[in-house]
Amino acid sequence: MPSRSRWTALGALCLAVLVGGCSGKAAEGGDGAGGDGVRTGPGVTAKTIKLGAISDLSGAVFGPLGRTQVQGNQLYIDKVNAAGGICGRKLELVVKDHGYDVQKATVAFSELEPRVLGITHLLGSPMTAALEPEIRAKKLLTVPSSFASSLLSSEYLVVLGSTYDIDMINGLDYVTTKRKLLAKGDTIGHIYFEGEYGANAFRGSSWAAGRLGLTIRGAQIKATDADLTAQVTKMKAEGAKAILLSASARQTASVAGVTRSIGMDVPILTQAPGFDPALLDTPVRAALEKNLTVLTSYAPYGADAPGPKEVAAAFKAKHPDAPANALADYGYVSAQVLGEALKRACAEKDLTREGLRTSYRKLKSLDTGGLMAPMDFTVPGAPASTETFISRVDAAAEGGLVAETGLYRAQITPDYKVG
Numbered sequence: 001m002p003s004r005s006r007w008t009a010l011g012a013l014c015l016a017v018l019v020g021g022c023s024g025k026a027a028e029g030g031d032g033a034g035g036d037g038v039r040t041g042p043g044v045t046a047k048t049i050k051l052g053a054i055s056d057l058s059g060a061v062f063g064p065l066g067r068t069q070v071q072g073n074q075l076y077i078d079k080v081n082a083a084g085g086i087c088g089r090k091l092e093l094v095v096k097d098h099g100y101d102v103q104k105a106t107v108a109f110s111e112l113e114p115r116v117l118g119i120t121h122l123l124g125s126p127m128t129a130a131l132e133p134e135i136r137a138k139k140l141l142t143v144p145s146s147f148a149s150s151l152l153s154s155e156y157l158v159v160l161g162s163t164y165d166i167d168m169i170n171g172l173d174y175v176t177t178k179r180k181l182l183a184k185g186d187t188i189g190h191i192y193f194e195g196e197y198g199a200n201a202f203r204g205s206s207w208a209a210g211r212l213g214l215t216i217r218g219a220q221i222k223a224t225d226a227d228l229t230a231q232v233t234k235m236k237a238e239g240a241k242a243i244l245l246s247a248s249a250r251q252t253a254s255v256a257g258v259t260r261s262i263g264m265d266v267p268i269l270t271q272a273p274g275f276d277p278a279l280l281d282t283p284v285r286a287a288l289e290k291n292l293t294v295l296t297s298y299a300p301y302g303a304d305a306p307g308p309k310e311v312a313a314a315f316k317a318k319h320p321d322a323p324a325n326a327l328a329d330y331g332y333v334s335a336q337v338l339g340e341a342l343k344r345a346c347a348e349k350d351l352t353r354e355g356l357r358t359s360y361r362k363l364k365s366l367d368t369g370g371l372m373a374p375m376d377f378t379v380p381g382a383p384a385s386t387e388t389f390i391s392r393v394d395a396a397a398e399g400g401l402v403a404e405t406g407l408y409r410a411q412i413t414p415d416y417k418v419g
Helices: 004-019 063-082 102-115 125-138 149-153 164-178 196-212 229-237 249-261 277-281 285-291 306-318 327-347 353-360
Strands: 029-033 039-042 048-055 090-097 118-123 142-145 187-193 215-221 240-246 268-271 292-296 389-393 401-403
Touching: 039 102, 039 353, 048 063, 048 102, 048 327, 063 090, 063 118, 063 306, 063 327, 090 102, 102 125, 118 125, 118 327, 125 142, 125 196, 142 327, 149 164, 149 196, 164 196, 164 240, 164 268, 164 292, 164 389, 187 196, 187 229, 196 215, 196 240, 215 229, 229 240, 229 249, 240 249, 249 268, 249 277, 249 285, 277 285, 285 292, 285 389, 306 327, 327 353
Parallel strands: 048 090, 048 118, 118 142, 187 215, 187 240, 240 268, 268 292
Antiparallel strands: 029 039, 292 389, 389 401
């Protein structure tokens, strides 16, 4: 029979495996110091730094958009590696598909987590909410493809740019005070997803409506709801002079189609997840070009600034047959933020997860060449930016959007308390 000391050793080994993750896979890399004197953590070896992405690559809701974001991640990584990498190491992106399913995302995370130093891209508010406790427990710096202000309280979630509520405040103010499409006393409707995304956006639009003297009517929907005839028809009956939409592109198509069919000629405002250039190949193209305004934290594809021009050129060269989409810009920046944090962590000789988080919190006035507004990550709990890109739809433009104004922040926005 094994001795007591042998049983103790075996027990310690089993415990180590359990702590390493429920997938049973040992972490790649690990805490220690290499020959260059740099402390390292999971995902880091003498030659590579592995970063992860968990996205929707196959789902019906956000699949095309998820693929574009991953491609944007890879464009940044390619540029860094062509210049020699970071800290003498090449970057490598490990990608998992969750098909916009929370359970699949949980499995993907358990498989990916031991292998990477950080995550450049986690798509979906429901997935982010489900995984946040594990992200925090594993101290895994993660960039969610979500802009809900509730995520700002997590020290390991990197929320880029402005949040959903702020974008809605800026957008509603813009169409009211600048374009004069709405006036005090008007009624507006807001159709929004259940969950963090929609709730946060509706919080912002409700606050802005109060400040601008508008009456707002909300309608919560599920991500699977494809036909919004009932919601739009009710809003017409209530006298809505505009429709705000915090949903996906297929809901945008439904709203545009219904408004046209029932003779409801009103402005429609949607947010980043609600627009896909593929909509311009559908029968609602004319309605979108006439009435849709798109609110984003990132610039339109190919915008007249150094960053968007560089990403557009690289995207065309690597994916000549892929449709142009501004989410390539966002994917590029989500990897760039971790890259800048890695550079600082290298200078401080600490490529551990905690070293990466500490370095990220020192990034101030991060300049992306116009891909996004300058961002400040040094204030915990605060958005990195409070400015919004406001774009109109133009089927002749690459990516389908043209900036209607430069970065816009409403005069009332500083009065809003993010929460």
